[in-house]
Amino acid sequence: KFNEISLWEGSDEELRAGKTKFRQSLLELPKKFPSGNYFKVVEISSQGGVFKATLIVDHLGEKKEAHAEWVCEWIRSSDEKLKLLDLERKNYLELRSDKKVLYNDYTYKVLGGTPHYDTQINKGISEWAGLISKFGDMAMTGHHGIAIGDVNGDGRDDVFLCDGGSLPNRLYVQNDDGTATDVSVGSGIDWYEDSRAALLLDLDNDGDQDLVVATIAMIVFAENNGNGQFAIKGGFPGAQYPFSLSSSDFDLDGDLDVYVCIYGEGDMNSGSRGFDERSPVPFHDAKNGGKNVLLVNRGGFSFTDETESVGLGTNNDRWSFSASWEDYDNDGDPDLYVANDFGRNCMYRNEGGRFTEDAKGLGLEDTGAGMSVSWGDYDRDGTFDLYVGNMFSAAGNRVGAQAKFASGRGPDEILEMRKMYRGNTLYRGTEGGFSDVTRDARVSMGRWAWSSGFVDINNDGWEDIVIANGYITGWNKEDDL
Template sequence: MKNGILLFLMAFLPIALSAQFPYALKGTTATFGAPDTVSGYPFPQGFPQWGTGVSCIDFNNDGLEDLTFATGTNQELYFYTNNGDGTFTKIAPLVSNTHHTKMVLWADYDNDGDKDLFVTAFQRPNTLYRNDGGGVFTDVTAMAGIPVRNDWTWGATWGDYNNDGLLDLYVCNRHNAVNSNYLYRNNGNGTFTDVTRKAGVSDGTQLTFQANFVDINNDGWLDLYLANDRLYGNTLFRNNGDGTFTDISTSSAAGITIDAMNTAAGDFNNDGFFDLYVTNTPNGGNVLLRNNGDETFSDISASAGVQGFNFFWAGNFFDIENDGDEDLYVSCMKDFTGSQNKVYVNQFVETGMEVFTEPYVNGLPGDTAQSYANAIFDFNDDGKLDIIVPNNGSDTIHLWENIVSNSNNWVKFTVEGTVSNRDGYGTRVEIWAGGKHYVRGHYCGDAYLNQNSEKIHFGIGTASMVDSVAIHWLSGITDVLTDLSPNQTYNVVENSTNPIPVNVNVVHADCHGSDGEATATPGGGVGPYTYEWTSGDMTATATSLAEGNYLVTVTDSNGDRGIGFASINNIGVITCDIAVTMSTNGVGGAADLTVTGGKAPFTYSWSNSATTEDISGLAPGAYEVVVVDDNLCEGRGIVGVYDNVAPCMPIIPTETVVTAYTATLKWDVPPTADASRARYREVGSPTWLISPAARDTDSELTIEGLTPDTEYEYQTKTRCDGPVISGFSASYFFRTAQLSGLPCDSWIPHTIASDHDSAVIEWTDNQDADRYRIRYRIIGDPIWKEQVALWAMVTLGNLTPSSMYEFQSATLCGATWTEWSVTTWNFTTTMAPPAMAQAGGPAETDREDRSALEQLEESAEASFKLFPNPARESITIEFAGSDNNAVTVRNANGQVIRLINSTLGSYSLDLSELPTGMYFVTVVDANGMPSTQRFIKN
């Protein structure tokens, strides 16, 4: 038992609760705006809620932690400002977004000192809002280079994976056929580049709920951990420090295969390495992965007592009673068992044992809402961590105030990067107090759909002083503070505690190699000085530097030190930005060139023989420029000049991206274009081939089936408003890439996992492959089924339980599929769950299971119709009246999987995500009368 008494006040309008328990809940209601429900109806196609997210970030920079909630379809996001007196005020939406949003993440991606907002959405576009100050936000998604498309996005996380001082974005898509996850690298100019495949973190097409950038091996580089649902094992990517990652899921034992939802990180045993907590369904329970400090993890969830065995979602580490070890709060989906959210209290400080206890065996009293996400913050700044829970359905927001009554002390830190990203995400903070050592990390989106407080909190027990603090920034800089008083918040700016200022002058590398230099000059202290560069140089000047970031530690004769930072750019990379003025009646066009990078002076060579920086008096057409700098480094640019009067012009390509078998043509869209296409051929061939068509708003098209390392000629054509069609353009040229050297053979599986009705098969991606194919059948069946995959993974669904399957593989390279593999592989599906064993009704299970199902028996006189029944893709619910009907859909175990409100005469229920089996639909009409029917998903 912990020392002291743990008290929580639940601020949950309009109810105030008071009760006594081993760790008591009591107090009066704190005002929290209106009793909002953050996940409204209807949900798209009857899709289950599975929660919406919450953020505890101070979005108006007044020092108080505010609240932002994602919401359901046709609802604006909720924004609450903290009044500083224990209450919140709901304000008008800062942005307009009525999609079915999932996660809200505040982050200063442009390092300008105010928080920008990224919002994920289910089957709707994700949105990036730039904070322009004064409460003004601009949707910059498209101009930032983030695709505007209807993905199946759940979670996301910000982190600086390449340590360049800019926050990068990882987006999780829970879809097993179309979308992978995506890593967007921050370019530092307001735009992002998709580096997913280059970095090696697409994770195929797995059902990813959430990800977390966390340094699992304390090497100063953020690794990436993913929670993947169903048969897809979780993935741990180790950061290689060169812009790429290595999948160590198997070797680390972190690649557990459960119904994973959560990726929270914390150091529960105070050993200096971050552990992971992954939530699960009742099938196996939650998993606590202890970090062994050698890039491996051990599952200690059973011995630690944190499994839970229910439908758990968000789980957060936090120190409830400020005793120095991190406890857990876990959100649970409400079902017929009366499930409640869990509080697990860590006993490590008291006993030295890696065990947790449950002061509330059935959860916090009254904490019985439909909960998915939760977040941790200190809303009244009293040093005791509180909990915010956005609930679903008719359940209102829960705010739990921590009113623990003990004498334990605490300390908090806010961090501001100057060389590292301004928010300081990825920073690792260590403190020593009362003879004990504690470590905390700073994350931006780690648990399921949440963003915790920006303030890095430590409980320090009865220690009366914080002896020392080390703040390790991603830049490599460390700030050290000593002899801090407890029960205060300290604001730390990067490199502010090192007493000797260091000025660094740099000579950037050019396009010819590693010839950059950096010279450190101390601005204080007493000489002589010693110098230690991260490049290995030990003198004031570091030489032969390639593009990258470098630190120098300068130590004077008294032992005082200073840290300097050098960023070496490859200025030989010349970028040509061209602004265009369209011509009028074939004359008067212009191209204004802006050159960045390189070393002046520059020379210019345009395709029309001009040698000036800018050109004018142009007719319609394509204009290319070659720029050469003083180091003889070269840059190129091309631009299309269209006419604003001419009836129709062919598209003018400005970029061609090639692989061994494909070419993607990119252009600026003509003002009157309805559709575009190209004809192409190998140079010297008499025969033209026709490309696919591009729509009016498309700015690119891809030609497939090309021959590697071959020169091609192509011409473009455009159909404009009405029936007007341009002629073909003059010829352009490209050369396809050489093969990587990997043979284009049928793929070989390295992972096969199956349950009763589905299987997941993975193999190694071939960079030269365009796509993959599998054919499969029950052994002995004469008919093969086929499926095509874009990634090195495939999910097979609607399989027959207790059956042995065989499959073969093929690979598409260019225009030709390989033959089906000679080898045939096998897998066996498991038995169906007991409740699905009989299609006509529930199996005869034990009495306890049977009594749960008896609650769902069909009504003698149902007030609605279900058809078709059985059904595969969707089923129609036809109501007796069009008044408000409340619909609940449960599986054969009695668990709620859909909640629907409908005022229409009928409703189409999407079944595509449901496993085969028996389900029950209960409709409560406007008079409060319930009736129930069952249906079969086949």
């Protein structure tokens, strides 16, 4: 829990410090914030010989951190050197805590004793690329999820880990002391197919956690015998490039149903999938992605594709990354939000087991690079709010701010294109819909956000936001302007 939070808004003449004082302040930053000081240029422009740059600044320390925007003005002097004319600090936020960290990394303590920790779990894609027979079976960007549940009924959570093609999936059962035992082989789930996502949930209502896995071959359903051993009961081969799974009893018949997000259409005969098969066109509003699938639970591990019959076929042509269920309108049945890459997201309102797509009407289209979605009530007003994880790109912001950006395109289309790199979006729920409060809440910059979630990480009763982010950084240092 943070003991002190300081905010600074507006202009302050004392911050327009002299050159000597400013230089000294910069030199002292590593002492005040020893964990790192990061400056990210997000906008740059020039007019009349004056250059203006906007930076996102992060100062990190063990017990305090600070975040702000800097707006700097420069001029080229007679000796061709840049001279700082002015610096304005905006949206300053400083946090102090009596604790050094909220969480510690316990990966090795929990999994370090398992036999494959060093040979599989602790290796990255760069090592596997030169060892596996077909690189196409392993997602270079690491789209491999996990599922958490109690597989053996001992009251402790266990972990199922999806992995890339040519590497077996893993099931780790938690021990009394908090460590884990690898039971993958004995449980019957150490499949070598490229697996993207999994769910541990009770599909047959017998009280134990069954398993659903989205593999490159098919959606696999496996029954738990109650002791953590699984038997394959069937599969659905019609999902050619699955990226994520979500589940809900949308028709309220007592059985859990499964929704599958399909990223890009695939060709099972050629082996091409995703970008190998086609590119998203147009890049900011692509409608040539895969077709998501709703698998309705008929009992006895029998599932049927009812996507079209229940109304989920509307706008079902996007590059879908993830989906989340929630009864946002409090009418008793779960509704569905789908986060799509390369364009608009979808919001399906459930009306007695049939769906109506109304993202635009509710103000929830969010034309960014959608990768994740989470429901919560961050302001505790009793209405559901929505946080969508997208892509934040400093380079994209710099390029998109230029007057010549997307010349020849209409203003609405340019706004949509600029949204692609703006970052994450927070929607506040109201009685009549949703409003975008991202800027006021200062939650857009989640970097390259693959996953995000509302969670009260410090147990103070207020939901915080946790974001998993990152991407591959190349060595090209050429200017982007």
